[in-house]
Amino acid sequence: MHSTVFLNGEWLAAAAAKVSVYDRGFLFADGIYEVVPVYQRRPFLMADHLARMERSLAALNITAPGADYWQAVITELLARNQLDDALVYIQITRGAEANRSHIPTSAMSATLFASLSPLNVHWHQPAPLAVTLLDDIRWLRCDIKSISLLGNIMLKQQAHNSGFAEPLLQRDGYITEGASCNFFAVRDGVVYTAPKSHLILPGITRDHTLELARELGLEVREEAFAVADLAQLDELFLTSSSREVQPIDRIDAMIIGNGECGPVTAQLVAAYHASKRKLCEIS
Ligand code: PDD
Numbered sequence: 001m002h003s004t005v006f007l008n009g010e011w012l013a014a015a016a017a018k019v020s021v022y023d024r025g026f027l028f029a030d031g032i033y034e035v036v037p038v039y040q041r042r043p044f045l046m047a048d049h050l051a052r053m054e055r056s057l058a059a060l061n062i063t064a065p066g067a068d069y070w071q072a073v074i075t076e077l078l079a080r081n082q083l084d085d086a087l088v089y090i091q092i093t094r095g096a097e098a099n100r101s102h103i104p105t106s107a108m109s110a111t112l113f114a115s116l117s118p119l120n121v122h123w124h125q126p127a128p129l130a131v132t133l134l135d136d137i138r139w140l141r142c143d144i145k146s147i148s149l150l151g152n153i154m155l156k157q158q159a160h161n162s163g164f165a166e167p168l169l170q171r172d173g174y175i176t177e178g179a180s181c182n183f184f185a186v187r188d189g190v191v192y193t194a195p196k197s198h199l200i201l202p203g204i205t206r207d208h209t210l211e212l213a214r215e216l217g218l219e220v221r222e223e224a225f226a227v228a229d230l231a232q233l234d235e236l237f238l239t240s241s242s243r244e245v246q247p248i249d250r251i252d253a254m255i256i257g258n259g260e261c262g263p264v265t266a267q268l269v270a271a272y273h274a275s276k277r278k279l280c281e282i283s
Contacts, residue, residue: 002014003081003115003116004077004080004081005017005077005113005114005115006073006076006077006112006113006114006115007019007111007112007113008109008111008112008113009112011076011080014115017113019096019111019113020096020111022096022097022098022100023093023095023096023111024093024094024095024096024097024104024108025091025093025094025111025147027100028102029146029147029148029149029150030060030062030093030094031060031062031091031092031093031094031111031146031147032053032056032057032060032062032091032092032144032145032146032147033089033090033091033092033145033146033147034049034050034052034053034056034089034090034145035049035087035088035089035090035241035242036049036050036074036087036088036090036241037086037087037088037119037241037242038074038078038083038084038085038086038087038088038116038119039084039085039119039121039276039279039280040084040085040279040280041078041084042279042280043074043078043088044241044275044276044279045204045205045208046071046074047067048204048207048208049204049241050066050067050070050071051067052145052202052204053067053070053090053092053145054066054067056144056145056146057092059141059143059144060094060144060146062092062093062094062110063110064092064110064112065112070090070114073090073114074088074114077114077115077116078116081116083116083118083119085118085119085120085121086116086117086118086119087116087117087118087119087241087242088114088115088116089113089114089115089116089117090112090113090114091111091113091114091147092110092111092112092113093110093111093147094108094110094111095108095109095110095111096108096111119242121276122244123273123276125247125261125266125269125270126244126246126247126269127247128247128248128249128250128259128260128261129164129165129166129246129247129248129249130163130164130165130248130249130250130251130252131159131164131165131166131167131168131178131236131238131248131250131251132158132159132162132164132167132168132251132252133167133168133170133227133230133251133252134155134158134159134167134168134169134170135169135170135171136151136155136169136170136171136176136199137151137154137155138151138152138155138169139151140198140199141198142176142177142198142199142200142201143196143197143198143199143200143201143202145201152179152180153179155167155169155179156179156180159179166178166179166180166181166238166248167179168183168248168251170227171199173226173227173228174194174224174225174226174227175194175224175225175226175227175230176194176199176200177194177200177201177203178238178240180240180242181203181205181238181239181240181243181246182194182200182201182203182205182206182238182239182240183225183236183238184206184209184236184237184238184239185225185230185233185235185236186233186234186235186236186237186262186264186265187229187232187233187234188234189218189219189264190218190219190220190221191210191213191218191219191220191221191264192220192221192222192223192225193206193210193220193221193222193225194222194223194224194225195222195223195224196222203239203240203241204241205239205240205241205243205244205245206239208272208275209239209245209268209272210222212268212271212272212275213268215271216267216268216271218264218267230251230254231254233256233257234256234257234262234264235247235256235257235261235262235263235264235265236248236249236251236256237265237268244269244272245265245268245269245272247261247262247265247266247269249261
């Protein structure tokens with residue numbers, strides 16, 4: 001499908017958008033990205049996504065336009081393309097310079113790119129998926145939404161090659177997150193998720209789900225969840241902009257609960273759909 005993308009202030013057909021071979025994103029993965037879900041042409045939780053993008057840029061000392069600029073880009077990107085439900089991908093690198101050096105040797109203009117990908121939105125409870133427990137081999141600044149995703153890709157591939165939808169990552173005996181989503185456990189009616197730290201990406205869907213859980217009167221604990229306690233959990237689900245609230249019914253050979261989407265997860269799936277519906281004003 002023909003799509004129009006944004007590159008460094010220009011609107012181009014995707015096939016015509018080109019980046020320098022000296023771009024530090026290409027040479028060093030020196031950049032960040034952000035993903036904003038769009039339902040019926042309305043961006044969801046955009047301010048939170050753009051605030052996180054600014055935090056990623058600040059952590060890497062990359063100078064680039066901030067939230068207001070990107071809000072305008074997203075509006076125009078949606079106007080120039082035909083997709084109703086989509087994921088906006090913003091990619092920002094430190095820029096390009098011909099002198100290949102780990103430490104930048106000149107002032108550079110950041111490379112700015114935005115495009116849309118189709119999003120398959122579901123309005124019903126998704127079927128549960130299975131995950132596999134793997135060691136979290138990623139770096140120690142997972143809080144930055146870096147374009148350097150090799151650890152995530154290797155783990156995701158390993159999970160996929162053995163027939164699992166997602167790896168469930170463990171570090172030092174505790175669950176961190178998935179390769180592209182956050183992790184939630186439910187035990188005795190209490191909702192657990194890993195605390196924000198340099199070991200996880202602070203997911204916007206995670207925060208929104210915590211807010212929904214609190215509104216529903218559920219007890220939530222942002223506490224590290226031990227691998228040793230997985231056998232006792234009643235429910236497990238993952239969250240991300242693309243997966244939304246995704247029930248999990250199996251970790252490797254271990255069935256969780258009764259092998260169906262649990263009641264707390266179902267409540268949160270419904271609450272998440274209600275948030276989307278509110279955004280779209282669909283009754
Ligand atoms: N992934 N953890 C990791 C490692 C992620 O890559 C993501 C998002 C999340 C969830 O974040 P959010 O709720 O803000 O989407 C957690 C996006 C969707 C991606 O890489 O496409």
